[in-house]
Amino acid sequence: MADWLKLPSFLRRRKTEDHAEIAGCCSDYIDGELTEPMLSRLENHLSWCGPCTAFISSLRSTVDSLRGLPAKTPPPELKDAIRREVRNSKN
Numbered sequence: 001m002a003d004w005l006k007l008p009s010f011l012r013r014r015k016t017e018d019h020a021e022i023a024g025c026c027s028d029y030i031d032g033e034l035t036e037p038m039l040s041r042l043e044n045h046l047s048w049c050g051p052c053t054a055f056i057s058s059l060r061s062t063v064d065s066l067r068g069l070p071a072k073t074p075p076p077e078l079k080d081a082i083r084r085e086v087r088n089s090k091n
Helices: 017-024 026-030 036-046 050-067 076-090
Strands: none
Touching: 017 026, 017 036, 017 050, 026 036, 026 050, 036 050
16 A cells, blocks of 8 residues: 555645655654754644644644543553463464
8 A cells, every 4th residue: 555545634635745754753743853854844844734734733632632641550461461462473
């Protein structure tokens, strides 16, 4: 499957490398982890692209909501089940 088909529908319509690159770094942008050259590139893109700006805004709201949830400790048996699945998937 072409990479651009994995993008949200509003980005697929444009089929540009620029949108693929933007979609690939949204989480890093929200987390403040982009390097300066990429940060400048993304902010330039956002200055004229309403759909990408809306997408980042929606993603930021989702991330902020999730960060506001209380942390929960998974039950110990979950750790064992995950290890079993990983081990089985390697076989």
